[in-house]
Amino acid sequence: MSTINAANITDGTTSVPTGYVVNGSAKAWANTPSDGEAVNESFNISSLTDVATGVQRFTLSNSMSSSNYTAVFTPRGNINQCWTGTITSTMWETANYTGSAYGDVGIVTIAHGDLA
């Protein structure tokens, strides 16, 4: 594995500190099917937990520095309500609600913030 050490990145005209790129990168992401029984694709995720109908938990391989990071998701289907539930520095939960009950739906999710 090679490492490039540079303070700035430039296209010849505009220059930005490399910190903008590193800090602005997604630190984890995942794509799951509706039943939460597999991970289609991911990065920096160690496991997916099917907690209950409509509730999926994503646990990080490399945790975040605190629970004050941003974890967002989009259901890959028609759902009435969705929200990010419990968040800790090591995991976050997603929940999907049809309006009358929790509902299974595929998830695309992403986390931004500071790594541990």
Place this chain on the structure above:
Amino acid sequence: MIAHLWDRLADAKARLDPVQSKYRVLFENPAEPEAPASVLVPDPNFMAAALAGNVLPPIDTYIRDQSVPDGQPKEHPYAKPVGAMTEEQAIEYLVMKDISPSIWRDYKGNRTIMKIVPVELIPSDRSFRNAWKINQAEEEIAA
């Protein structure tokens, strides 16, 4: 100098094919007896890294980091990586990493609250998903 875990994970994802585990971990939370059983699914990239070795840190660093307060430095991203594991060892590692010690270490009750099962034993019919419990019969290990 040891590369940061996140960098090692990125490198591993670039060079290793994902590995879909043939196991799932069923577990119940004794603190929430009314809740259904959870099903832990190993991540394919995590499994690939575990089987290849020299990516993941020692499990005891994760366990120690569980008691580190938010915002304080954690040990696991900077620890020297461990060698290759078998799939069974990787599942045990994942249990200790991603499931609360109150379930896999501290529970003293008679009820079986955690089982590692082949993926085929997870029901495909989710009609009654929120009623799933771990079967307590010794000879049957399905959910």
